[in-house]
Amino acid sequence: MSANGEPRLPLSGVRVLDLSRVLAGPMCAQALGDLGAEVIKIEHPARGDDTRDWGIRVGSRNTAYFNSANRNKQSLGVDLQKPEGQRIVRELAKKSDVVIQNFKFGGIAKMGLDYESLKAVNPSIVYCSITGYRSDGPEATRPGYDLVVQGEAGLMALNGEEGQGPLKFGVAAVDMFTGMYSAQAILAALFDRQRTGQGRHVEMALYDCGLMITAYYGMEALLMGNDPPKYGNAHPSIVPYGVFDAADGPLVVTVGNNAQFQRFCTDVLDRPDLATDERFATNIGRSQNRHALLPELRTELGRRPRELLLTRLTAAGIPCGEVLGLLEALQSPRSAEAGLVAELPNPETGRVQVLAPPYRIDGQRLPVRAAPPLLAQDTNQVLGGLLGMDAGTIAALRRDGVL
Numbered sequence: 063m064s065a066n067g068e069p070r071l072p073l074s075g076v077r078v079l080d081l082s083r084v085l086a087g088p089m090c091a092q093a094l095g096d097l098g099a100e101v102i103k104i105e106h107p108a109r110g111d112d113t114r115d116w117g118i119r120v121g122s123r124n125t126a127y128f129n130s131a132n133r134n135k136q137s138l139g140v141d142l143q144k145p146e147g148q149r150i151v152r153e154l155a156k157k158s159d160v161v162i163q164n165f166k167f168g169g170i171a172k173m174g175l176d177y178e179s180l181k182a183v184n185p186s187i188v189y190c191s192i193t194g195y196r197s198d199g200p201e202a203t204r205p206g207y208d209l210v211v212q213g214e215a216g217l218m219a220l221n222g223e224e225g226q227g228p229l230k231f232g233v234a235a236v237d238m239f240t241g242m243y244s245a246q247a248i249l250a251a252l253f254d255r256q257r258t259g260q261g262r263h264v265e266m267a268l269y270d271c272g273l274m275i276t277a278y279y280g281m282e283a284l285l286m287g288n289d290p291p292k293y294g295n296a297h298p299s300i301v302p303y304g305v306f307d308a309a310d311g312p313l314v315v316t317v318g319n320n321a322q323f324q325r326f327c328t329d330v331l332d333r334p335d336l337a338t339d340e341r342f343a344t345n346i347g348r349s350q351n352r353h354a355l356l357p358e359l360r361t362e363l364g365r366r367p368r369e370l371l372l373t374r375l376t377a378a379g380i381p382c383g384e385v386l387g388l389l390e391a392l393q394s395p396r397s398a399e400a401g402l403v404a405e406l407p408n409p410e411t412g413r414v415q416v417l418a419p420p421y422r423i424d425g426q427r428l429p430v431r432a433a434p435p436l437l438a439q440d441t442n443q444v445l446g447g448l449l450g451m452d453a454g455t456i457a458a459l460r461r462d463g464v465l
Contacts, residue, residue, distance in 0.1 A: 069426040071098025076252065079154055080104065080135065081142075081163040081175070083111045085208070085234055086268065087192050088131040089241025091162050094248065095134030096419035096428055099160070102444055103132065103435070104151060107139030107465050110437040121410035121436070129434040131241075133416050138445070139438025139465055146464045148173050153449055155180045155187060160248055164192040167203045177263045187261040188251040190244050194268050206268040208234040215272035216289075220279045223294035240271040301348040302326070302359050305385055308368035312385040315363070315375065320344055325378040330371065331362040406433040441465055 076099040080091035088103075088111070095101040105111050110123060117127035140147045152175065155161055161180060163170050170176045170191075177189040191197065194206020209230055212218050217235070218228035244266045251262040273280070282290045282298075290298060297303035302323075303316045317323050320343065327337035336342055336358060341351045348355055363371060368384065375382035386394065392403055401418055408414040419428045445451040445465075459465045 069423055069428055071428065072423065073098035076100070076160065077158045078102065078160040078162065079151070079158040081151070081161065081165070081170075082192065083164070084113055085131055085237035086206075086240040086244070086266075087162050087164040087190075088113075089238055090190065090192070090244040090248070091135065092131050092133060093242065093245040094160065095431075096421060098428070101135040102154065102158075102440075103135045103137050104140050104142070105137055105437060107141055107438050107441075107463075110137075110139075114437065120414060121408060123437045124410075124414075124434055129414065129416055132434040133430050134419075134432050135435055136432070136440035136444060137435035137438055138441050140441075141464055142173055142175070144462075144464050146459065146462065148175060150445070150449070150459075150464070151175055152180065152183060154444075156184050157448055158184070158187065159252065160188045160190065162190045162192070162244070162248075164206075166205055167193065167197065181261060181263075185261060186255060186259060188248055188255060188264065189261065190248050190264040190266065192240060192244055192266045192268070196267050196270070197265055208237045208268070211236045211268045211272040215269060216276055216280070216283070217272060219289055220276065220292065222292055224292050226292060226294075235275060236268050236272040239275055240266055240268050243271050243274070296352075299349055300345060301352045301355065306360060306363045308363055308371050309366055311368045313363075313368050313371060314381075314383045314385060316381040318381065322378070322380050323348070326375075326380055329378045330374040330380070331359070333358070333362060401427050404430040406430060408433055409436065438465070 073094060076094070078091055078094050078099045078101045080088065080101050080103040082088055082091065083105075091101050091103065103111075111128060111132070113128040113131070114123050114125055117125045119125055120129055140150055142148060142151065155175075161175075163175070171179075177187075177191065180187050180189060192206075193202070194204050194211070195201040212230050212235070213228065215236070218230055221231065222229035244264065247264040247266065251264055255261060276283075279290055293304075295305040300316070300318065303318075304314070305312050306315055315326075317326050323342070323345075324337045328334045336355070340347070342348045342355055372382055372384070391397060397403060402420075403415055404418045405413050405415050414433050416430055416433060418430055421428045442453075442456060445456055446453075456465065
């Protein structure tokens, strides 16, 4: 805790140069910013990040998509195709701790902003490269796209209901996991730098991270020598476990052990006969006989209102919950009490809402210190404050199209 009562930010004093765009790299940089790092996002001065043109517009140049991955950052507009723009970024790299980039294979080297070039001017730099595929492999030149990797990594094969074709995740899960894995690796490299004084080159590939997301399903596929069955909202090995329809809406029921199943049948459904049925006495039995058990449970649950079921399930010590719409969840008392949606000033719209960081340290949620920036809004401040450029020099760079 700091002297003014605010949480002490773990990465305070760390400077991150974010050369990435779209989602995986920006999510990584945002996580570091949430933890207290100063993040300078480099964007094309006219176009900005691609996601400034994706989804619902917020003001003139921001969107909901962009705002989801760029809180707690500054925006500096620099044309990296111009030699003077490249020089500016090299000067900033000298004063930074971390660089994150996800340019196509070979693109960053052509600009003289690759790891070896920046290591030459800042040996302690922690440099993170995010690519679609392994940089030293046969597919190094392929661009990386979340949906493509979801297909190639087998993720689409494990989603959906039995008999349903390939189905993607509702969010760009590969990009998001890659961003979080990248942030973990950067933090490890920063920790190591404290001991050695040397920087590191972190290399992350979307495909590698996508395959990791298969987790226990991946392990089962290897053991079975085949794809595991699809179970939709149900669990492959725990029964009953999933989404069920009450008389007035869906709810989640997760019966985790045999004692819970006994209470579920007796205290919640008033069906002790199901609890004493030998076919259902153990979880293995319930899993093997799910097609006999689940119709009975669905009938009983569908006869009762959701609130009654939730009350009985809670009293019986069985994990359960409502199934809410996305807006309902965002506006729920649970989210409001936790401070998970923040509202900040915005010069164009007056106010703007963003999700708050999930991190809580020393009893406090880490704050949203800055709303997602307008395009190039911090150019003067960064160039003047960090590089000591005067107003005339900055104006000349703007006339030349560098800024």
